[in-house]
Amino acid sequence: MAVPISQMWTVASYVLGQKLRGRKHYPLVLMLEPLFRCNLACAGCGKIQYPAHILKQNLSVEDCLKAVDECGAPMVSIPGGEPLLHPQIKELVEALVARKKYIYLCTNALLLKERLEQGTFKPSKYLSFSVHMDGQEEHHDFAVCREGTFQKAMEGIRLAVKMGFRVTTNTTLFDGADPASVRGFFDEMMATGVEGMMVSPGYAYDKAPDQQNFLGRRKTNHLFGMILSNRKKSWKFNMSPLFLEFLMGKRDFECTPWGSPAYNVFGWQKPCYLLQEGYYDSFKELIEETKWEQYGVKSGNPKCQNCMVHCGYEPSAVDYTFGGVGGIWANVKAMLFNTYPDAQAAKDLAEEAKKPHRPIERLVQLGIAKDLTEKSAA
DSSP states (O other): OSSSSHHHHHHHHHHHHHHHHSSOOOOOOOEEEOOOOOHHHHTTTTTTSOHHHTTTOOOOOOHHHHHHHHHSSSSEEEEESSSSTTTTTTHHHHHHHHHOEEEEEEEEEETTTHHHHTTTTOOTTTEEEEEEEOSSSSHHHHHHHHHHHHHHHHHHHHHHHHHHHHEEEEEEOOOTTOOOOOOOOOHHHHTTTOEEEEEEEOOHHHHTTSSSSSOHHHHHHHHHHHHSSOOOOOOOSOHHHHHHHHHHHSOOOOOOOTTTOOEEEEEEEEEEETOOEEEESOOOOHHHHGGGSSSSSGGTTTTGTTOOOOHHHHHHHHHHHSSSSHHHHHHHHHHHHSSSSOOHHHHHHHHHTSSSOOOOHHHHTTTTTTTHHHHHHH
């Protein structure tokens, strides 16, 4: 099982408690961004496009803990930027572990091996390193716009697993992704001994340099249908199985934009985590003053029409799971019968495998990563 029983129980009891209290707008995961600064410049991310004076800022440990306590979510995701660059990341993680929050420290892992060798972190059931890996080596290095990052990240993953840390991978897929390569990547990650994998379609950040290759809903369903149908039993996913069915087009959920609230150097971000619509001073203001009906596919909001990312829809899947007997039974079936045999998906996968999938050429054409030219030529 990819998620420990203790974590599943904590989340289940929390969600059921919220439902018994009649609370609709409750958070599941706090997206805590202590900095935007990063040691990569990925084409699909807009975080490091902020001005230099913003990139130099860090949230203090005190501010982070205040946000954690104010929000009350049982899980805390620490993205960025690159959180391993934060000068007080050790103190922040230790404080969150002491609060018994389940932490997903999201990292590109370029500094992970170094931090582990320095003794910055201690293994805990509450701490998981969520390593951003965008596919097999060529595809990953393409996505992050720098050669050699895959191997560097793998060094960190292997050491973390060896030292007894919980490790998951987090993969974002864009238009043109090679489904056969993604399936091969899943095999590689399972071979490293990671606890489980997370996967999501990319969302079109307004600031992202590459605006041409984000997936629409129909393409998302087709791509994930090829990837996740006829699934290997050895693959373990650290996420809701019903969310994976949603990506495959087997379920239809509405977005839960309050499920993953975000706090960063500007304050509480107005929904959603991926949009740039301003900030509130408090979590209470975010929940009470946001016009939630203006978000999601049914709202008609044009920014929401093609979005299927995990921060909005995995909370929907979790909420449905614990919303009644039907949701619980659907989740159990998805866990037990998780291979999803599909002859058409297998045929589509075979046809897709005949097509050329050479991401580096497109990257060079975009002018985003000239340093990959030599590898492409080789």
